[in-house]
Amino acid sequence: LKALGDSADYAIYTPGSNSGIPVNILSSFQSPDIDWEANSEMLRERISSTVTALLGLIGMGDVDPLRSREHILISNLLETAWINKQSLTLTELILQVQNPPMDRLGAFPMDSFFPEKERFELAILLNNFLASPSFQVWQQGQTLDIASILKSEKGKPRHSIFYIAHLSENERMFFVTLLFAAVETWMRSQRGTGALRALVYFDEIMGYLPPVANPASKTVMLRMLKQARAFGVGLILATQNPVDVDYKPFPTRAPG
Numbered sequence: 427l428k429a430l431g432d433s434a435d436y437a438i439y440t441p442g443s444n445s446g447i448p449v450n451i452l453s454s455f456q457s458p459d460i461d462w463e464a465n466s467e468m469l470r471e472r473i474s475s476t477v478t479a480l481l482g483l484i485g486m487g488d489v490d491p492l493r494s495r496e497h498i499l500i501s502n503l504l505e506t507a508w509i510n511k512q513s514l515t516l517t518e519l520i521l522q523v524q525n526p527p528m529d530r531l532g533a534f535p536m537d538s539f540f541p542e543k544e545r546f547e548l549a550i551l552l553n554n555f556l557a558s559p560s561f562q563v564w565q566q567g568q569t570l571d572i573a574s575i576l577k578s579e580k581g582k583p584r585h586s587i588f589y590i591a592h593l594s595e596n597e598r599m600f601f602v603t604l605l606f607a608a609v610e611t612w613m614r615s616q617r618g619t620g621a622l623r624a625l626v627y628f629d630e631i632m633g634y635l636p637p638v639a640n641p642a643s644k645t646v647m648l649r650m651l652k653q654a655r656a657f658g659v660g661l662i663l664a665t666q667n668p669v670d671v672d673y674k675p676f677p678t679r680a681p682g
Contacts, residue, residue, distance in 0.1 A: 434583040437575075439568060441601045442560070442593050448567030449588070454604045455504065456513035458611045465614055471645060472607045473504045478642035479603035483596050484551045495540045496548055499523065502531060516556055524549040570604060572612035576624055602634055603642040610650055613657040623658030626650075631663040637672040644672070651675040 440446035454476060462469060474491050477500045481489050491497045503522045507514050514522070524546055531539045555561055568575065575586045588605065590598050609626060616623065628634070634643040647663075652675065654661060665671055 434585045435578050436585045436587075437568075438587045438589060440589050440592070442564055442590075442597055444563055444566075445592070446589060448563050449601070450567050450569045451564050451601065451604055452516055453569040453571065454608065455516060455519060457508045457511050460611065460615050462509050462511075468610070468614060468649070469508060470501075470505065471649065472611065473501050473508070475603050475607055475642050475646050477501050477504070479600040480552075482642060483600045484555055485596070486551075487596070495544075498531065499526065499540055499545070499548075502526075502528065516552070520549050520552045520556065523552065570608040572608055572624075599634070599642055602628075603646065606643060606646045606650065609659070610646055610654075613650075613654060613659045616657050618656050619658040621658055622660055625660045625662065626654075627662040627664070629664045631665045632667045632670045635663065635671050635675075637670070648672075648675050 438446040439449050441449035441451065458465075458469060458472075460469075474497075477497050478489060478491065480500070481487070481494070481496055486494075486496060489497050491501070500519070500523065503519060503526065504514065506527065524542075526536055526545075529536055576584055578584050588601075590601055593601065606626075609624075613624075634641065635647050636644070650659070650661060663671070
């Protein structure tokens with residue numbers, strides 16, 4: 427036990443709280459350090475999951491990415507920035523919601539697709555979250571830089587625990603989606619390997635990978651279940667309610 431304890435550093439992160447190490451989530455809107463052209467499909471899916479989680483955080487849950495004007499607008503703002511290797515702060519994103527840098531979305535002029543008054547209402551909802559005193563702690567502490575979460579500055583392996591029981595349901599979904607999206611982006615920047623490079627363990631998975639609904643976390647988890655092994659990333663998903671988990675992504679073997 428002592429040898430195990432000495433082999434790694436240990437850190438307990440508490441997003442949205444100063445009880446442990448707080449987590450700065452604003453880096454999640456920064457342009458990923460991977461090539462857009464080679465990873466456009468994955469990055470668009472990451473944007474979609476992130477925007478779904480963000481809208482859920484402000485009370486707009488169960489949005490359809492193909493029908494929601496709010497989802498389409500914010501997704502286009504992030505994609506435009508990332509294609510140009512530009513990072514957006516949450517403040518800049520809110521201001522761009524009010525005054526988008528593009529004149530059209532699809533075939534329609536911006537003001538026909540999403541009138542200015544209604545864009546302002548969305549900007550107000552997002553700004554209420556940004557201006558809330560409780561949000562200030564979300565801007566402090568460790569960023570979602572997976573490389574620094576996995577290893578200390580001296581290169582020692584780090585066992586990182588993210589404790590989220592204190593968060594509301596929407597906040598938990600928001601953070602879990604951002605964390606898995608950050609892990610996926612990091613692993614895509616690694617070379618393929620047959621050795622285990624990192625292990626992601628998620629206790630109490632119920633609600634994040636359901637068999638019927640499609641919460642923001644589900645899409646990125648499905649991708650990782652299919653592809654993470656090739657990058658040396660293992661996943662352990664635990665639950666006391668296996669019937670509440672989508673079984674389709676899990677491989678099965680015939681007896682014998």
